[in-house]
Structures are given as C-alpha cells and as structure tokens.
Amino acid sequence: MITSSDSGAPGRLSRGATPASPAPTIRPVHRMPVLSIAHLSVDYLAGRGVHAVRDVSLEVGRGEILGLAGESGCGKSTLAYAVTRLLTPPALVTSGEIVFHSREGYDIDIRALTGADLRDFRWDKVAMVFQGAMNSLNPVITIGRQIDDVFTTHRPAMTRSERRERAAELLTTVGVDPIRLNSFAHELSGGMRQRVMIAMALALDPQVLIMDEPTTALDVVVQREILDEITRLRHERGFAVIFITHDLQLLLEISDRIAIMREGAIVELNQAVDLYAHPREPYTRMLLDSFPSLTGQRGGFVRTGRGDEEERP
Numbered sequence: 463m464i465t466s467s468d469s470g471a472p473g474r475l476s477r478g479a480t481p482a483s484p485a486p487t488i489r490p491v492h493r494m495p496v497l498s499i500a501h502l503s504v505d506y507l508a509g510r511g512v513h514a515v516r517d518v519s520l521e522v523g524r525g526e527i528l529g530l531a532g533e534s535g536c537g538k539s540t541l542a543y544a545v546t547r548l549l550t551p552p553a554l555v556t557s558g559e560i561v562f563h564s565r566e567g568y569d570i571d572i573r574a575l576t577g578a579d580l581r582d583f584r585w586d587k588v589a590m591v592f593q594g595a596m597n598s599l600n601p602v603i604t605i606g607r608q609i610d611d612v613f614t615t616h617r618p619a620m621t622r623s624e625r626r627e628r629a630a631e632l633l634t635t636v637g638v639d640p641i642r643l644n645s646f647a648h649e650l651s652g653g654m655r656q657r658v659m660i661a662m663a664l665a666l667d668p669q670v671l672i673m674d675e676p677t678t679a680l681d682v683v684v685q686r687e688i689l690d691e692i693t694r695l696r697h698e699r700g701f702a703v704i705f706i707t708h709d710l711q712l713l714l715e716i717s718d719r720i721a722i723m724r725e726g727a728i729v730e731l732n733q734a735v736d737l738y739a740h741p742r743e744p745y746t747r748m749l750l751d752s753f754p755s756l757t758g759q760r761g762g763f764v765r766t767g768r769g770d771e772e773e774r775p
C-alpha cells in the first residue's frame with residue numbers, strides 16, 4: 463500500500479544526504495483513511511484509445527494533504543474525475559474500487575452510486591475545484607445567488623436568511639469581503655474568483671476536497687495567499703485535500719505526502735520530506751530538478767533542511 467521512510471528530524475534532511483535511519487521502513491498511512499482507491503483503471507475509448515489511469519491504488523488519510531504531481535497528460539484530472547464520478551464517455555472505468563469512509567462511520571462504494579445518492583454524495587462528501595475553475599462562474603448571476611443555489615439544492619431545509627448568513631461566512635472564510643455576494647464574476651479579480659470557487663466547494667462541509675491546478679493561473683503572491691488559506695482551513699475543518707499540479711516544488715511546501723504519476727500509474731508515493739530528500743525513482747528526481755522553485759518560506763525549509771530564519775537573515 464503506502465510506503466514511507468522514517469526520516470527522523472526533518473531539520474537534518476537535505477537532498478542526497480545520508481538518511482538519519484539506515485534504510486527506509488515501510489509503514490501504513492498514519493491517519494484513518496477517508497478515501498481508498500484500489501486498482502483503478504480508466505480508458506478513453508476514442509480513436510486508438512488511451513489508457514489514462516492504470517491500476518492506481520491510493521489511500522487518502524483523514525485531514526491530510528496529498529499532493530498528486532506528474533507531467534501534462536499523465537492522468538491526474540482523469541483520476542480526480544473518476545473519484546467524483548464526473549467522467550463521461552468516451553471515458554470508461556475498466557476496473558477498480560473507490561470507497562469513501564465517512565466520518566460518521568459508514569463506507570460508500572463510489573462506483574456503485576446512482577441517481578439521488580450520487581447527487582447527495584457529490585459536493586457534500588467529496589468536492590472539487592476544477593482546473594480553470596475561476597473562469598467557470600456563471601457570468602449573469604451574482605456570486606451570492608450562485609452560493610445560494612448550492613444550499614437550495616443540497617440543504618432544502620435552510621431558510622433564506624440562514625443561506626445568506628452562511629454564504630457571507632463562507633466568503634469571509636476564504637478571505638473575500640461578504641459585500642462581494644452582490645458582485646458578478648467579471649467584477650472580481652482572478653484571485654477572488656478562485657477563492658469564491660473554493661468557498662463554493664467548501665459550502666457543504668465536505669470531507670475531501672480535490673483541487674485540480676487551483677492556483678496555476680494566478681500570480682505568485684495570490685497563489686501563496688491561497689495556499690496558506692487552504693492549509694489553514696484544512697486544520698480548522700479537518701477535511702483532506704488531494705492537491706493536483708505539475709509543480710512538484712509547490713507540493714513539497716504544502717503536502718503531507720506526495721504521489722508521482724506517470725503515464726497513468728503512480729510510480730512513487732512518500733512523505734513529502736522523504737520524497738524530496740530521497741527520491742527513489744529517477745523520474746521523481748527528474749521532476750524535482752525540472753521546475754524552478756516558488757520559494758515560499760516553508761519550501762525553503764523542505765528544500766534546504768534549514769529553518770526560515772536561517773535561510774532568510
């Protein structure tokens with residue numbers, strides 16, 4: 463299942479250094495899983511056909527941030543769409559299991575969901591912020607109305623004033639002034655729109671949040687603010703995050719564990735610090751070396767093994 467090396471004090475790590483413990487040990491994910499994926503395969507049946515996801519097995523711990531990295535076309539979005547049951551033909555799930563373990567103590571076989579059960583599950587238990595989501599807000603209705611629609615659909619018992627209050631609260635949570643409930647999408651900056659999408663994904667208090675390249679289109683400062691927000695929110699609310707990006711350096715800063723995907727398969731999965739310090743796969747090493755750093759302060763810590771203060775006099 464999940465492999466991880468026991469790294470000792472992270473402060474002593476640096477890439478290529480001798481590990482604190484002589485050999486990596488294998489241990490299971492340290493939290494209760496909220497999502498278990500086993501032997502999942504997805505094909506696109508168009509043209510000559512594409513094996514987009516190949517025999518992927520993965521567990522996501524409750525409240526953990528799992529980074530999913532890999533080059534364009536390796537199957538990251540397809541995997542995310544399979545988990546949220548948003549794949550449409552020509553995509554076909556050819557094998558595997560996806561099980562959601564609810565905090566209330568029961569399991570849901572995601573592949574078996576249909577009709578109302580599927581509608582109730584999606585957004586409520588597992589929510590997703592899509593690649594390019596900030597451009598998918600409805601241009602002709604206000605932000606407030608769009609958030610309101612989420613509640614009227616999924617929480618019909620809520621009163622109008624409860625919905626309004628909760629919508630304002632959500633915007634505040636993601637750092638947007640609630641006055642923006644009256645705004646249209648074109649009146650907001652890219653960063654604000656992306657925050658609104660995150661607010662909408664969080665509206666129903668999901669236990670897993672899948673974020674597919676949520677900050678790629680944003681400038682580095684806004685990206686940094688949003689990443690900090692996500693890490694704070696997951697501490698506050700305890701949801702797990704599957705954070706998808708091709709930017710491995712960014713994942714090193716925010717993830718508990720990182721999975722590396724290549725040509726549809728997970729080729730390496732480890733604690734972020736260990737993956738950085740001792741990548742097992744040459745492909746992981748290549749990815750680590752191929753992106754310029756965004757150098758957030760925490761990233762500096764991960765990459766250099768030194769604290770922020772030491773790194774920035």
Ligand SMILES: Nc1ncnc2c1ncn2[C@@H]1O[C@H](COP(=O)(O)OP(=O)(O)OP(=O)(O)O)[C@@H](O)[C@H]1O
Pocket residue numbers: 506507508512514532533534535536537538539540541552593708
């Ligand atoms: N609708 C589709 N029809 C046919 N093939 C598809 C379709 N969508 C994706 N694919 C193929 O499936 C593979 C995986 O695509 P996917 O979008 O999941 O990759 P990705 O890792 O999310 O890439 P990116 O980083 O560019 O977003 C690619 O080879 C892609 O061309």
Ligand SMILES: [Mg+2]
Pocket residue numbers: 538539540593674
């Ligand atoms: Mg994608």
